[in-house]
Amino acid sequence: MTILLWILIAVCFIASFVGLVYPIIPSAPLLIVGFLIYGFGFGFTxxxxSFWVIQSVFIxxxxxxxxxxxxxxxxRRGGSRAAKIATTVGLIAGPFIIPxxxxxxxxxxxxxxTEKIISKKTWNESMSIGIGTVLGILSSALLKGIAMLLMIVVFILYIV
Structure with missing residues (x-):
């Protein structure tokens, strides 16, 4: 039973990092599920x-x-609200269309x-906003990955 619980915890942790590539997968809640599996399986002692407060801050x-x-x-690059919405749609649909x-x-x-057609911006402005979008996605994924890794490190430090 112990091995099965650790496998489930590891699957939750790994799946949370998959959520960095497939944003539809709820990364933070999967980490919490992993913590709860540990708690219910081995005890919450x-x-x-303080562990839950730290994890809440991370979330x-x-x-x-x-x-x-x-x-x-x-x-920063002058993107419109419509571009933000279009970017969100692309974030959700993109990984499923081309993994x-x-x-x-x-x-x-x-x-x-969106910027070219709806906002009537030039190609240079539209490209700049598109590049800003990609930089934002990569930066966000990197920072979230680091924070999630720290959450797991805190978990390990508390249970060891």
Whole structure:
């Protein structure tokens, strides 16, 4: 039973990182599910209130980073609200249409087309916004990956 519980915990942790490539997968909740599997399987003794407070701060950080980094990079390059919406659609659809690279290609293309067609911007402006979108996605994924890794490190430090 112990091995099965650890396998489930590991699957939750690994799946949470897959969520960096497939944004439809809820990364942070999967980490929490892994922590809860540990708690229900082995006991919550090691997972003290301070553990849950630290993890809550990380979860707030994850959601805040995702929003702020993406918004900042698109806003900084003059992107419109329509481009943000199109980028979000591309983020959700892209990885399913073209696994892996679709995460970058579709938001990039959708942002460019939205700015060019709807906002009537020049190709240079539209390309700049598209590049900003990709930089935002990559930066956000990197920062979220680091935060998620830190969440797992904190978990390990508490249970060892």
């Amino acid at each position: 090691e997972l003290t209130i 707030i950080l994850l959601f805040t980073l995702d929003y702020l980094v993406s918004s900042y990079t698109v806003d 892996g690279v679709g995460l970058l290609i579709f938001p990039f293309v959708f942002a460019i087309l």
